Amino acid sequence: MELPSKLLENAVNEMSQLPGIGKRTALRLVLHLLKQPAEQTEILSSALTAMRNEIQFCKECHTISDDEICGICSNASRDKSIICVVEDVRDVMALENTGMFKGVYHVLGGKISPIEGIGPSQLKITSLVEKVKKGNVAEIIFALSSTMEGDTTNFYIYKQIKDFEIKTSTIARGIAVGDELEYADEVTLGRSLLNRIPFENSIKPY
Amino acid sequence: MELPSKLLENAVNEMSQLPGIGKRTALRLVLHLLKQPAEQTEILSSALTAMRNEIQFCKECHTISDDEICGICSNASRDKSIICVVEDVRDVMALENTGMFKGVYHVLGGKISPIEGIGPSQLKITSLVEKVKKGNVAEIIFALSSTMEGDTTNFYIYKQIKDFEIKTSTIARGIAVGDELEYADEVTLGRSLLNRIPFENSIKPY
Incomplete structure (x- = not known):
């Protein structure tokens, strides 16, 4: 895909580094940004940079957190x-x-x-x-x-x-709630049979 | 979707402003950036900002161009x-x-x-x-x-x-080259019949 502008090409190339975003999608996204006010691109860029540089991980469980210890670990x-x-x-x-x-x-x-x-x-x-x-x-x-x-x-x-x-x-691995048995793969179905649970457990209120 | 971090939430929200990118996809993209070196986010952000702020449009035809007059108009x-x-x-x-x-x-x-x-x-x-x-x-x-x-x-x-x-x-509107007639919608097919072309024209080398 040959683009008429180096600036556009850079933006498209960087955008298409993201997983699941091809060159065509990247071009669509970038052209969308061009149609919006310049502030939107500014806000997106700084949100991404701030997130990448300032984000912290909980020292206990390593999840993403704004504090040293996350809300779950400190509960x-x-x-x-x-x-x-x-x-x-x-x-x-x-x-x-x-x-x-x-x-x-x-x-x-x-x-x-x-x-x-x-x-x-x-x-x-x-x-x-x-x-x-x-x-x-x-x-x-x-x-x-x-x-x-x-x-x-x-x-x-x-x-x-x-x-x-x-x-x-x-x-537990097994048939998802609401799924039809006939569409389940044999490994899942086999395991759900091997690891069957007492019926009383299955009717406990959720 | 409740996110454990304000920084993450901002990035996801801004990312999901893009067309076709929902909150879940935005989260996936943002988490991908977190796993990559910080430079990648930096490069992406500056490529987008540079593109948005510095891009020019051809004065003749208004297409995106790095010059005042694009390559086509100046040809x-x-x-x-x-x-x-x-x-x-x-x-x-x-x-x-x-x-x-x-x-x-x-x-x-x-x-x-x-x-x-x-x-x-x-x-x-x-x-x-x-x-x-x-x-x-x-x-x-x-x-x-x-x-x-x-x-x-x-x-x-x-x-x-x-x-x-x-x-x-x-x-011209008509049946795309390589398409099956039976799957064409009636408006397209009708127009392609109305606007039929001399057979000799259709066998000209492309």
Whole structure:
């Protein structure tokens, strides 16, 4: 795609570095900004720069936070002995939305993925093992996505903490609420059969 | 969607102002930037700001250009008496890619659209009419998209130039090359029948 202006080309190229944004979409977005008042571009740019340079991560659980310790970790009513291991802040938000979890989180910042060049050292795994070593942890709940990378990461962490006397669990895999059985893949369906639960549990009020 | 950080929220909100980018996509993009080195955000921000503040438009045809007069308008081999009226720079690029047009363009900067609050005064219509009044124009080719807004804009311009002795034309509407007849809508098919062309013309080498 040959663009008639270097300035436009730079903007499009940088925009298309973002995941899921191709050159054509980038051009559409950039032309949209050109039609808007210059302030909008100014505000967008400074919001992004401020976010990137000033954002903090909670010292306890490594989630994104405006304070040194995030709202969840500093909440006295949360059970610090139950730690839910997640990939990033979106998972924290999703789990918080359920209103079902009263423990705290540990945000790894990604999954082990040799293809993307992400090894264990780039993730916040050491600090999780340290927490376990200190002895105040009763349960670790693995809530990574159910992919090869997620399973690898789960297992890598599990190997390091399995000798400590703590409970480890993963969130249940099964047929999503509202889903038709016939469209479920066999692995999910097989697991949901193996890990079946007492019927009484399933009719408990949510 | 409740975000754990004001900085993150600002960035997501500004990002989701862009067309086709919802809050969830914006969050994904912003979190991607957080995982990349800070320089990438810096480069993106400054590319956008530089583009918005420094970009120029050709004084002749109003397309985006780094110079006062764009490469097409300043090209002596282009026929200045044939003007193709288009909506924005993407249309210029698309038409240039065909290699079939040897005239010049006139970029309106949009279409008349009462719903979006865009009236004729916000478009570069007056300068087009001026060009026609000066008397050096032989033909105006309307190449706006075939929507209600496009047709309205065509007609609005047509009314102002119809009394001058110039040719006016629109690009042909018809079945796209490679398309199956059965999937064409009836308006397109009907028009392609009405505006049929001599068979000899259709087998000319492209």
